[in-house]
Amino acid sequence: MRYFLVFLNSAVGILFLLAFLLTFFARGAIDAAAREFVTAKTVEFSEPLVRLAEKAADDPLAKRLLSKPRKAAIAREIADYHSNPARYISELTKQAAAEKSGLLDSPPAARIAGWKVKVRAYYDKVLGKVVGDLRIFTGTTCLAGLLAAGLAWHGKGKARAPLVVISCVLAVATMFSAWYYIDGFTFFGIVSDSLMGWGYPVMIFMIFFWIVLELNLSTDRQTPSPFSFK
Secondary structure (H helix, E strand, O other): OHHHHHHHHHHHHHHHHHHHHHHHHOHHHHHHHHHHHHHHHHHHHHHHHHHHHHHHHOOHHHHHHOOHHHHHHHHHHHHHHHHOHHHHHHHHHHOOOOOOOHHHOOHHHHHHHOHHHHHHHHHHHHHHHHHHHHHHHHHHHHHHHHHHHHHHHHOOHHHHHHHHHHHHHHHHHHHHHHHHHHHOOOHHHHOOOOOOOOHHHHHHHHHHHHHHHHHHHHOOOOOOOOOOOO
């Protein structure tokens, strides 16, 4: 059992260490894999902005201030969005940050077409949250796996059984949390308006420290603890 836990948790630690490093050195691949999810989130965000832009474009004052080509360009942008919002946002966010639309070169046009800037900023924000959450997830799972492996390996004498139990429970908690994190949210659905974020490592290490405390306190109890090995 001890050697099995060492092997299992070491494998988990190494696997998630590699995954953690990929979030830094293979950022392009992460961005590409997350694009569909982030685009879907951005579509939800953009819908009310586009409706406001349509209302602003229909305002009599805006119609007087904008030239016919400008009004036609704004109408075309909005029509392109409505034809396929996900594709429109995907193309918009693939543009280099320096590429600015000519629709924004006058104050009235900027008030109407400025939604594009907000959409791009929101997309970048959500993508950053995805990458940040993945780093928390992979880094925490890596550390938990290596810690569990170390506890299982170094347990000696009377301390072996408690440490192996701690290692086993920590491994189960880590695997359960990882399963919930991935399956329960769908892999790139892990980021929403309310992130799991730092709640993931807190959940794992609260379980770990509770068991350590339980083992320590059990030595002073007259009633045997379920984690007592006396």
